Amino acid sequence: MTKEALQGYTARITQASKSELIVIIYEIIISSTKEAIEAHSNKDMVSFDKELKQAQTLLRELMVALDYSYKLSFDLFSLYIYVNKQFITAIIKKEPDTLDSAISVLEKLLIGFQAVSKEDSSGPMMYNTQQLYAGLTYGKGTLNETYIDPEDRNRGFII
Numbered sequence: 001m002t003k004e005a006l007q008g009y010t011a012r013i014t015q016a017s018k019s020e021l022i023v024i025i026y027e028i029i030i031s032s033t034k035e036a037i038e039a040h041s042n043k044d045m046v047s048f049d050k051e052l053k054q055a056q057t058l059l060r061e062l063m064v065a066l067d068y069s070y071k072l073s074f075d076l077f078s079l080y081i082y083v084n085k086q087f088i089t090a091i092i093k094k095e096p097d098t099l100d101s102a103i104s105v106l107e108k109l110l111i112g113f114q115a116v117s118k119e120d121s122s123g124p125m126m127y128n129t130q131q132l133y134a135g136l137t138y139g140k141g142t143l144n145e146t147y148i149d150p151e152d153r154n155r156g157f158i159i
Contacts, residue, residue: 001031001054019117025062026110029055033087033103037096049091056087079105 012024032055039047063080066073086102 019120
């Protein structure tokens with residue numbers, strides 16, 4: 001994952017609600033899986049394994065977070081098991097053949113959770129984080145991030 005993508009996910013996580021966090025996790029898993037496929041096409045087996053193991057770690061987080069008091073959780077768990085088997089097969093065989101079906105399942109789940117996320121009116125999960133504002137600077141096509149805490153009037157100054 002590139003440094004810019006990591007910073008983007010980090011910024012989104014600090015402001016995300018519960019359902020938005022799930023959406024972000026899905027996006028990272030899909031991104032890692034696609035990067036694994038790209039690494040394999042570049043004959044970079046170390047990155048191939050690394051990206052798939054990162055995707056597996058995040059998939060396990062989704063499994064652990066399921067609330068089994070709902071029937072839907074068991075269905076999601078079955079889908080997660082299927083996707084994990086596809087990851088394991090790809091790692092063992094060192095071939096990305098099974099990853100397309102895993103991505104297909106994950107993208108369909110992502111669409112569903114994006115719809116749920118739009119209806120979620122709960123606030124951010126992380127409190128006491130600095131508000132993130134982004135704006136274009138005078139550099140040609142450059143986007144800089146500036147963190148500003150509205151409550152901290154003396155930020156950057158010593159009194």
